[in-house]
Amino acid sequence: MLGAIEAGGTKFVCAVGDDTGKIIERIQIPTTIPAETIVEVTEFFKQYPIRGIGVGSFGPIDVNRDSPTYGNITSTPKPGWRNYPFVQSLEDTFGVPIGFNTDVNAAALGEATYGAAKGLDSCLYITVGTGIGAGAMVHGKLLQGWSHPEMGHILVRRHPDDTYHGKCSYHHDCLEGLAAGPAIEERWGEKGVNLVGRPEVWEMEGYYLAQALMQYVLILSPKKIILGGGVMHQEQVLPSIYKHLKEFLNDYVTLPEMSEYIVRPGLGDNAGIIGALLLAQQAIEER
């Protein structure tokens, strides 16, 4: 049996499953401070004979195995989690191999193995929700270089009608600062779910996300792009992205049909937790 943790900023999803990606049991735990959250995580997994645990975590995290702080959450503003030694703590408690990557890289792995990018050695998974993040599979491996990607914070050009300052505490009007859920809410004065009848909201959202996709396509050239997260549940966003991306690219690169190339997650909201199961499997194989 394998353990999986999707560690998010507001909640942890913990699951046990098998090596075919099947989830057997799962729970959800609010993310408070490690002393509380990790105790509940531990109690859950102690019930099962797990051979390894995979973690897809909020970040930034240290994924460099040669680093003395490998396996830590690093510079998060979240109280108690800054420099939290996630991998070390789980290893000490369970004594099994621990896989560790970003939540979005885990989701990319899930989608590339069982979801919308099944069988491809290259894909990009983007989540647009309370934050914006992306993970990627490149040459059959989760993208990693100096560190993991931080694709949500790329710079974008402002929409001509947008006077909103932006919400990112580092870059104010980067992609996440202008297009994540909290930015939508602050700009328009209501949560996105209450803005369904306002086409200008989704026109602007598509404009920003299409710009991001243009950069991702020109820099990474993924074989498939998967868009998940709460904001993407708004049906109007995807067509707006297609429209703007076509305009921006202006036929400079030849891509597959938009509706085949840029798609919703094949695993729905389970991409991350199933990806974490796969990280557990990889950790066992690598030991």
Add this chain to the structure above:
Amino acid sequence: MLGAIEAGGTKFVCAVGDDTGKIIERIQIPTTIPAETIVEVTEFFKQYPIRGIGVGSFGPIDVNRDSPTYGNITSTPKPGWRNYPFVQSLEDTFGVPIGFNTDVNAAALGEATYGAAKGLDSCLYITVGTGIGAGAMVHGKLLQGWSHPEMGHILVRRHPDDTYHGKCSYHHDCLEGLAAGPAIEERWGEKGVNLVGRPEVWEMEGYYLAQALMQYVLILSPKKIILGGGVMHQEQVLPSIYKHLKEFLNDYVTLPEMSEYIVRPGLGDNAGIIGALLLAQQAIEER
């Protein structure tokens, strides 16, 4: 003996060398039409007992081995080269394995093997000259997904003082449209080499290139960034890039010291041709 071609839009460099990256003989041929240029290429290589040829080519090119047009130059506006079957033509003439990639991917391979990124499995090579292009090594292989990257055409925010329209025929004010050599010349009315005493030129250039580097860092997280090409010969550009990139990133990601992380090519202007030699070697090994 190995053959190497660095196929550029204005000139072809052809060389023969050995499997330690040593160039034994080289010539330069103007790029006119294939019927002329390729005849000279053929005459050069016919003098040597070559076991394979590596090509780093201007693009866009088809690098997908499963494609019926693999090995072709694709949508270039250059007369005679559109849909030119580069690999097929060399195979027919020489009957040896042909390696084929973009000029900038070849340069990235050269730098990762013998140059500034020696020994790293991840690096980014950017050239800023008559165009802007970049190649990358990711997980020890040249970056390729749906196709090769086209990083020179990403969108950038305009410098507040820049009223120049932009020179890219596809996107007018993308990175290449605002920051390649011809854009500098058209905006300021003189070639870059004659603008050494105008600091505002290089301040603006650094602003645009730093934006591009921010996107590349956040999306790819390379272990080393190498900046080559004619425009980079201007000593004032690199410090301007460092300054703006620090401002843009605002400490969001932890990087090595700028002067260690973003560097000039270790192989000088030979990165591309030495990379092409390595492509020849790879093609022989893969056969």
